[in-house]
Amino acid sequence: MVRDSYVLSEWNVGQNIILKRRDNYWGKMPEVTKATYVFRSDDAVRAAMVATGEADIVPQMSEEFVDNAETDFAYLNSETTYLRIDQFVAPLDDVRIRKALNLAVDREAFLGTLVPEGAVIATHMVPPSTLGWNRDLKPWPFDPEEARRLVNEAKADGVDVSKQITLIGRTNNFPHATEINEALTQMFNDVGLNVKLEMHEVAEWIGFYSKPFAEDRGPRLVTAQHDNSRGDPVFSMVWKYSCDGGQSGLCDKELDAMIAKASAATGSERAKLWKPVFAKVHNDLVADVFLFHMVGFSRVSKRLNYEPNISTNSELPLEQISFN
Structure with a gap:
């Protein structure tokens, strides 16, 4: 046949x-x-x-x-743009700094300017058509005052918020990639962080994005675009968020267990189990700075x-x- x-x-x-x-x-x-x-x-x-x-x-x-x-x-295509946060290096290991990064971004200002008007502000690594997509998650609001408060609170507790954070962007990763990264850098610096932008071609950029990470690296954010057209979170969440994930910027054993359980489930139970995984990544761990589900x-x-x-x-x- x-x-x-x-x-x-x-x-x-x-x-x-x-x-x-x-x-x-x-x-x-x-x-x-x-x-x-x-x-x-x-x-x-x-x-x-x-x-x-x-x-x-x-x-x-x-x-x-x-x-x-x-x-x-x-x-709406299957691409999601985001900033991967390297939580293994201070000050990005402090959740207040990760929250401040999210609160500093005026996502609405990008729509219809540097990002197509039809793009959707992201709360997930995967697009809305994906199994188990959690509709209860809300985008981080633009609140630079709260971002500054969190940075100052962390500073008062001894966190070195003056330490330079490098934002690694990839040339031509998506339309207006350089301009978007420049705007993000300014937004982060406006709330009291010290962020410097570096744009790299793909061969250099992948070395920053994928493991093994350099032992002597400083704190880094990596701008990336992820494609999941398969409709199942397993093709994204293991690689991006598990302790052994090749492009994961964190290691949380509880999250690993949740990912493993959802990955092994079937049917409606599988969709049900992915929802709290997405919530933990977005709300609790504040794993990344999600930007947009893109338009093709x-x-x-x-x-x-x-x-x-x-x-x-x-x-x-x-x-x-x-x-x-």
């Missing part, structure tokens, strides 16, 4: 990939008989390809080229019947495409 509806017909390195439909496929036969994937790095060129008839779908394009209501779609933009030819969705960020299901 042939289980795959398409077969790789050609692969011309650096030029295109061609898939063809299997005529002996066992299931419902998709309408698309052949799909050619071409590679174009320039955003302007890719956006123009549908209009010229060179392409039928541009799965991801820049917001600046969205100008045709008949062909252009905006949708796609262009689709009017001859196709297909509407992009959260999965379009990582895959293009040919079986779901038909012709008008």
Whole structure:
């Protein structure tokens, strides 16, 4: 029995990939008989390809080229932007400082300016469509006065709040990445912290983001974007928050036990058990500075019947495409 509806017909390195439909496929036969994937790095060129008839779908394009209501779609994609807090190094090991970081960020000010208007302020590492997503969690408010109070309280207790914290950003990680990181740095400094921004290319940045962390490092925040289009928290929470997680900035044995229990559960019990995990990460441990569930933009030819969705960020299901 042939289980795959398409077969790789050609692969011309650096030029295109061609898939063809299997005529002996066992299931419902998709309408698309052949799909050619071409590679174009320039955003302007890719956006123009549908209009010229060179392409039928541009799965991801820049917001600046969205100008045709008949062909252009905006949708909540599976990416979440956030700052990973390294809780192993002072003063970031103090929950008051982590709360201050969250309270210092004016998330609303980014929407419609440096971040697309349709983005959603995040309270989770995973998007709202994920199993067990906790609707009771509320975004951290913008309250710089309370942030300053927490910084001063920590200082009075002997926490060295003057210690320089490095914010590690990745060049072109997402649109306006540099400008967003610059704004965040200013917001943190405005509440009495000492934050310095460093922007790095991906090869250097991953060394800061993933373990093993340097033993002699200072306190760090790392700006990152995480994709979970699979719909299950296990693909995010173990790696990002368990003690052994490759990109975890914390180690909490109680949280580890909660993650393990939720990961092993099934059905409705699995969804139920993930909710308190999300609450502990966001409310109790204040593990990270969550920013936004991001928006994607796609262009689709009017001859196709297909509407992009959260999965379009990582895959293009040919079986779901038909012709008008």
